[in-house]
Amino acid sequence: MFREVIVGVDGRPNSRDAIELAGQLLAPDGRLTLVNVHHDLHFAGAKLAVTERDRSVELLMRERTAAEIDADILGVAASSVGAGLHRVAEQRDADLLVVGSCSRGPLGRLLLGDDRRASIDGAPCAVAIAPTRYGRHVAPFARIGVAYDGSPESAGALELARDIAAEHHSAISALTVVSIPSYSYGTLAALDWGAVVELRMIEAREDLARLSGVDGRAVRGVPAEELGRWSSGVDLMVIGSRGYGPVRRVVFGSTSEQLARLTSCPLIVLRRGVGEIASEPDDDAAVAAG
Secondary structure: OEEEEEEEOOOOHHHHHHHHHHHHHEEEEEEEEEEEEEEOOHHHOHHHHHHHHHHHHHHHHHHHHHHOOOOEEEEEEEOOHHHHHHHHHHHOOOOEEEEEOOOOOHHHHHHHOOHHHHHHOOOOOEEEEEOOOHHHOOOOOOEEEEEOOOOHHHHHHHHHHHHHHHHHOOEEEEEEEEOOOHHHHHOOOOOOHHHHHHHHHHHHHHHHHOOOOOEEEEEEOOHHHHHHHHHHHOOEEEEOOOOOOOOOOOOOOHHHHHHHHHOOOOEEEOOOOOOOOOOOOOOOOOOOOO
């Protein structure tokens, strides 16, 4: 469970979903902080900056009262939502940042940006994403799903899932998705990729069978799509971060980015470096981590 949890709050229903999820993931002795990031208007004058700060605090007090929770509140002036949330997470040494799903459509994300993605990219800690309308349908974590591909990152995701399951008395399921590598389509004549995938399916089933106390399953397909379908059968999904380079932060890669839009349950994306760090990402296997 998480002891220092930050929640991004903007007064919209999606951030209320995030507050509900944060409450479920917070340790009994943990601290919850609701954070609203507002525009930094110091350049426009001290009076306007104070007005913006006061509005931020009023919004947070209103949301805290509506949620009926015990939480700190903090209004932060920053150039972007992501920058403000990351700064607070680092200052408080947070181990989880919780955000709601993006309510904008594709055009809105293109023109106005995606605060959810901005909050996740480069985050200094694990990030949890609450699906739309989650606050209306909060359910116990009866079954926790883990995107598992045998990598150190997915092993870290399984370790966290076990910790949460112990607190909530949950069952654990794991899914490995095996797919043909994208670069193979130009070399199908050189290799029998069908046989390669079948061999990896056998290996995946053997790896899953060795996981104690885990209901494991291997399927063929596109990782994000298969995990998205599978999410309807679990109450929480945990995936590792396949960030590149030496910085151990959450990097919102292609699979986790797609999964955040497709999943019907809450999603936790771990910070890179949870578990051992893989020396090189293996794109040949169906990566179940972003």
